Amino acid sequence: MPRNSYYYYDHEACTFVEVQPQRRKLFLQSALVLALAIVFAGAGMWAVYETSSTPKEIALAQENEALQQQLEANSERFGELSDRLDALAETDRDLYRTIFQADPISEEVRQVGVGGADVSEFDGFSETASELLQENEETLDKLERQVALQRGSYDELLTLASQRAEAIPQMPAILPTSGPLTSGFGMRRHPIHRVYKMHAGVDFSVPTGTPIYATGDGIVDFAGVSSGYGYNVRIRHPKAKRVTLYAHLSRIPEGIRPGTPVKRGDVIGISGNTGLSTAPHLHYEIRRMGDDEAINPIYSFAPGVKPSEYQELVSVAESENMPLD
Numbered sequence: 640m641p642r643n644s645y646y647y648y649d650h651e652a653c654t655f656v657e658v659q660p661q662r663r664k665l666f667l668q669s670a671l672v673l674a675l676a677i678v679f680a681g682a683g684m685w686a687v688y689e690t691s692s693t694p695k696e697i698a699l700a701q702e703n704e705a706l707q708q709q710l711e712a713n714s715e716r717f718g719e720l721s722d723r724l725d726a727l728a729e730t731d732r733d734l735y736r737t738i739f740q741a742d743p744i745s746e747e748v749r750q751v752g753v754g755g756a757d758v759s760e761f762d763g764f765s766e767t768a769s770e771l772l773q774e775n776e777e778t779l780d781k782l783e784r785q786v787a788l789q790r791g792s793y794d795e796l797l798t799l800a801s802q803r804a805e806a807i808p809q810m811p812a813i814l815p816t817s818g819p820l821t822s823g824f825g826m827r828r829h830p831i832h833r834v835y836k837m838h839a840g841v842d843f844s845v846p847t848g849t850p851i852y853a854t855g856d857g858i859v860d861f862a863g864v865s866s867g868y869g870y871n872v873r874i875r876h877p878k879a880k881r882v883t884l885y886a887h888l889s890r891i892p893e894g895i896r897p898g899t900p901v902k903r904g905d906v907i908g909i910s911g912n913t914g915l916s917t918a919p920h921l922h923y924e925i926r927r928m929g930d931d932e933a934i935n936p937i938y939s940f941a942p943g944v945k946p947s948e949y950q951e952l953v954s955v956a957e958s959e960n961m962p963l964d
Contacts, residue, residue, distance in 0.1 A: 710771040717778040724785040731792055802878070809876035811854035811883050811939045813903060815923045816910065818845030823956025824935040839933035840884070840924035841956060847889050847919045849910040852903075854883055854923075854939070859899040859907070862891050868922070869914025872907050877928065886922040887914050 822842040853874055860882065861873040868886035872895060875882055889911025901907055912919040925934045937956045941949050 707767065707771065710775060714771060714775055714778065717775065717782060721778060721781055721785065724782065724789060727789055728785070728792075731789065731796070806878040806880075808856045808903065809879040809881070811876065811879070811881055811925050811936070813852065813854050814843075814940055815854050815883075815885060816843050816845050816849055816851050816921050818843040818849060818910075818921070820952050820955050821920065824933075824937060837933075839926075840886075840922050841936050843921045843923065845910045845919065845921055847909075847911045849921075850906045851885050851888065851908040851910055851921055853901045853905045853907045855879060855881070855903050857883070857901060859895055859897055859901060861897060862895050862899075865914070867915045869916065870908070870911065871914075874901060874907065875928070880928045881934075882926045882928055882931075884922075884924040884926070886924075887911055887916045887920060889913060889919075 820841055821844040822838065824841055825838060826836070827838040851872075855874075855876050857874040857876040857879075859872065860875045861871070864870055865886075868884070870888040870891055871884060871886040872888065872891060873882060873884050885908050887910070888908040890909040892906060892908070895901070895907050910919060910921050916922075923936055925936045925939060926932060927934055935956075937953060940952055
């Protein structure tokens with residue numbers, strides 16, 4: 640098989656010159672070295688490119704790290720805010736709603752709208768960043784729900800507080816007369832009928848002619864004579880949802896008639912011994928409007944007397960003293 644001949648162009652001789660075997664081998668070796676050099680140079684450039692960052696890439700990396708730190712800080716702050724709202728909700732439930740006798744917000748209502756963030760929207764982020772973003776979104780959802788519920792609760796409590804402020808002046812809250820309490824609320828042996836029956840009020844022993852005071856703002860509902868009660872006055876306290884009754888009077892002032900508005904402390908009668916009564920005294924009742932249920936008046940006296948005086952009233956009211964009516 641004939642061997643191949645290789646030529647190169649000699650510029651000085653202006654002619655092609657056959658490459659001798661030794662020179663051809665040298666040429667091939669040089670070409671191989673050049674090719675290897677190119678390969679290694681390319682590999683080195685690729686390694687440098689992969690392991691080094693441009694100023695823009697360094698800035699972006701620093702920015703990402705700062706954002707991640709900010710997300711972590713926000714997550715902690717959101718958690719603290721959520722804890723504070725939980726504390727407010729607990730105070731709302733255990734204090735404010737107890738004071739205003741309002742039903743607490745049920746846990747079912749508090750949990751309305753609970754749900755996690757859509758994880759798919761964080762696809763493509765790093766695992767750490769994705770977890771932080773998901774946690775922040777879930778916490779924000781919870782905060783929005785808590786704020787909305789608490790705002791609604793406080794709006795309701797403000798309404799109740801406003802209504803309570805209007806009711807307070809009408810709430811029976813002082814002693815109706817100056818004499819000592821002699822008989823309390825409950826089952827007692829009636830001094831005339833000689834049977835045990837409900838004594839729906841309390842008795843104050845006072846001499847005939849003692850002033851009797853309205854215990855709260857209201858409107859006179861009745862002023863006249865009733866069987867058993869003798870001369871008596873009934874006052875409606877609509878905002879407080881109460882009715883007070885003052886019985887066994889000797890006289891009712893001329894200006895006290897049905898429809899007359901009265902203020903707490905106004906004289907609405909003069910004590911006496913009319914009706915089914917064994918001695919001069921005042922029989923005083925508080926009833927709930929609507930169902931006319933009698934309420935123990937002893938609990939209404941606390942705001943108007945000293946603690947020691949109140950304890951004495953309670954002690955007498957709980958004793959088995961004989962009522963005067």
